[in-house]
Amino acid sequence: MPSLVRIWRRSIQTRVVTSTILLSTLVVALTGWALLRDVASGLADSRRAAAVSEARSGFDYAQTQLDAAVETEPSTQSQALTQMVDSLTRSRGAQRTYELVLQGPLLTDDGEVPIRSSAAIQPRALPADLAAAVRAGPGTFWRYSELSLVGSGSVEPSVVVGSQLRAPGSGDTYAMFYLFSLEDQQDTLDLVRRALLLGGLAMILMVGGVAWLVSRQVLDPVRLARRIAERYASGNLEQRMHVSGEDDIARLSTSFNQMAASLQSQIRRLENLSRLQQRFVSDVSHELRTPLTTVQMASEVLYDSRERFDPLTARSAELLKRELDRFESLLSDLLDLSRFDAGAAVLELDTIDFAQVARRAADDPVLARAGITVRLVGVERPALVEADPRRIDRIVRNLLANAAKYSGSDVVEVEVAQNAESASLSVRDFGVGLSGDENIRVFDRFWRADPARTQGGTGLGLAISREDAALHGGTLQAWGRPGVGSEFILTIPKPEGSAKHPPLESVYA
Template sequence: MSEPREGLWGGVRRGASSVAGFWRRSLRLRVVGSTVALTSLAIGLTGWALLAQVADGLGEARSTSAVAEARAGFDRVRAQLETTAVADAAAASEAVSQIVDSLTQSGQGEGRYDVVVAGPLGEPGEPAPVRSSGNVSASAIPDDLVETVADSDGVYWRFAEVPVAEGETRPVVVVGSRLDVPSTGDDYGIYYVFSTADQQETLNLVRNALALAGVAMIVMVAAVALVMSRQVLEPVRLARRTAERFAAGHLEQRMHVRGEDDLARLSESFNQMAASLQSQIARLENLSKLQQRFVSDVSHELRTPLTTIKMAGDVLHEARSGWDPSTARAAELLHRELQRFEELLADLMDLSRFDAGAAQLELESVDLAEVARRIVGDPVLTRKHIDVRLVGADEPVVTEADLRRVDRVVRNLVANAAAYSRSEDVVVTVGENAGSVSLSVRDHGVGLTSEESLRVFDRFWRADPARAAGGTGLGLSIARGDARLHGGDLRVGSIAGRGTDFVLTLPKPGGDVKRPALEPMREAGDA
């Protein structure tokens, strides 16, 4: 039961939030929206004030004419009463009735007013007999007017509503005055009830015209706002598009400057910024090229003599058996240290290429499982009596990668594990998920402290200088550089006394390494 309602509510909420989102994103919608809202408010207020003034004016005109007409009527009645001799109250009442009838007839004839006569008036608060023409009853006369008329001389008027049918009223103006019948001394209240339907109609007409004009005005303002916002926002959009293209690498992208207004100045500033960025980037590119050139030159200049030395060293090394022990030993040391020197040079060159951004990937389809199998089966490892176990390497784990670099990283990790693993037990695990492939090399050696774990990828850093088992101290830095060149990563997890775990993660084509297939072991999660 509640399911569809929630669905509906959810839909409404989604709809509302998408409208809200559009409102947030579209500057133009906001400009037009707020313009329309403010204009509506202004037009509404103006219209209301105008209408009130017109209503006042119409009411005043109507009341003035009504009072003038009533006054004339009252004068006529007074004159008539003065000339009519009445003997007693009944006769007076009869006379008044006749007057009312005559007045009413003249009113009815033109359909302009009704007449109500109340009296003779007794004590205040005491209801007086009422005579009236038409459908107007005594209740139509406002009470305060009745009191005012009873108490004071003069002519008074009020606006009022008189009922015409069930639940319907019509607007009227009521003019009243006290009438003394001189012969009897009785007082009568006499009231003219003028219809203001004409004025109301005029007022309605004016109101409708104003409303129509107001709506038309708002629509026009909205249209104007739309056009104006377009005029102002179009250059902004243009600037956005230019900036996007610039960010996408089109560094020659510039804005078109036209005129001298704020937008032109914006364009000019944008162009200045773009030019400055472009020249900065060009300078950096140039620097990077110089750096690459330098690396290449140093590499060549060092390599040629090193090659000669190394070849000579090899010759001496092979001939050492015929020499006295110390000379033979010297040849051995020469040979060994030349090897180290060469490795160091090669590693330094690799790092320089990473730094200069000159390292290149040769991508091909690489099966991490096969790489792991090949390296684990390397006789160099078996010679050292290190037991390497493979996990998850039965199925191919394939991604696009540089085989030479991947091979180098894995070889380095396994060799490291072999060198530092005291338990002679190394586990290589291969795994994959939707976005990445991972290879973990876990040893059960002495492990690293958390501080050492942080420094393990630093250049020339060694876990224990005294225990240094050869190598250049650059291997892990290069391994991480290789991993990152692929858009992947090399991470370490370690527990002192229990071993170290390096995890190489490489992205699959179109994937990323935000959620690696394997995670390095952690203090808590280690089983």
């Protein structure tokens, strides 16, 4: 069943063909039912009209025979009636399509009604409402019925026509019934039903085949476009769709190829631009390192001698030293990013304990200067991983510095957890939080959520931290809610483990 559901959800052709077959089946069924009903009604009405006409002729003949009989003795009259029934049933020989039933006299002393029949009809097989109507008064009445024969379990559809007869000599009344079989009409109806069933089935199969053929002609180019788009997604930009003809599919293929060529051109241009930017950053960073070192040495001499300067010059020496330190930090970050871009970054692995890293984080002077209280969770047990201590410390310092500068929170919670595959360390604050797509953009280079709230910094710390985490095969993710807080979770896999199932989940997720 799951495989059928997957096929139904993923295959347009399956849905189109199935829907077409179901709708065709519904239309054919309704049409066949209407046609069958009209045919059955026409056959029944035709047979009924002929039966009533023939029965009336028989009733007139029977009444004429009774009018001609002047004997009033019951035995003589009974014999005459029996002969009349035999005469009516013999009168048409092999062409006779009816049976006769004669009841009467209808009023007798003992309440029993004698019955004379030309066939073995069950005594109570006649419709009760028809018999009551005939006994009630003169006229010709008819009903559709299913009659059972004596000694046979079969039921035969029939139309029964009845009328009242009166013997003028004795004044007795009789009820005569003509029973016309509808067996031929039923056979015709069964033939029509089989023809409609077979024809409808053939039509449904034909419509399903046409739907499959048409949907395949339409969807095959779409499937080809999907496969080529998947190749584009995997980096193969040389694929193109085959264009044949001038129809809508051909124009779609042409447009698709033009779009692919444009994308390829744009991607190549962006790749070239990215390479130029990376080379520029790397070259500038290296070229600035030497003059920066010289200027910084000079600034340190001035900074150490600031007490002998006048206040304005001393303040200028302090500002020069601070800005050169910021510039050196930015230059170091740019060099690290250039190594990541060039794939030259390497790890110096050692066994470290996330619980110990968290305890050291609680003593970070950046948090103390900001007046932030650190709350530790889950640091009672060691959480050991193989990682580069320098890079892990840098990630945690960047997360704490980010919380101190931008969160506006008085409390920062550092939590450690582990499972069989990985260990996690989270830094959670309860300040301004993150909104919208900021939890993704926060790792972009030089991006800040609110430049008005910046307190220095380069905008590269979180970007470098995420690159450090990825270099370990781990993850660094961010969550947040506006006005509630934000949380960053670092996950590093253990040996032979993975970071796919981190032991910590964000409370803001």
